[in-house]
């Protein structure tokens with residue numbers, strides 16, 4: 218499992234910083250006034266909200282700041298969202314999705330969803346997702362959350378419960394025709 222993407226610093230690659238900043242500005246500039254339905258706190262409705270945000274983000278076709286000459290420069294530390302998609306054919310999925318140029322397989326087990334659910338339970342928040350270009354900026358405001366600790370065995374046990382839940386939910390969703 219990869220490390221998290223940390224904050225930007227003076228040692229960050231300037232081209233990466235430029236691409237991240239440009240992408241973050243586009244997200245902020247184009248964020249619709251009321252883009253997604255506000256729902257209550259049921260897991261399923263929030264899953265739909267996050268799915269809708271993900272689709273909106275994908276529609277922006279933003280190139281990933283960590284793509285360089287067709288290769289991922291943080292491959293061993295890439296986000297789980299990337300690890301859960303096995304991509305073949307081209308790096309188009311990373312370069313602002315271009316239909317027909319890349320293919321991907323989704324993993325049958327959604328570790329990312331399980332971790333999101335676990336974090337929400339532990340922190341007593343809604344399930345949250347952060348678009349990648351915003352992560353360095355989000356990280357600056359949320360450093361304190363990384364300093365929290367939990368009992369290890371209990372954490373593993375709750376994670377396995379979340380994994381079972383999310384896997385069962387995925388299995389019960391009929392595939393689109």
Ligand code: SF4
Nearest residue numbers: 281283284289299311
């Ligand atoms: S989208 Fe993910 S896998 Fe692709 S270049 Fe960016 S971090 Fe790497």
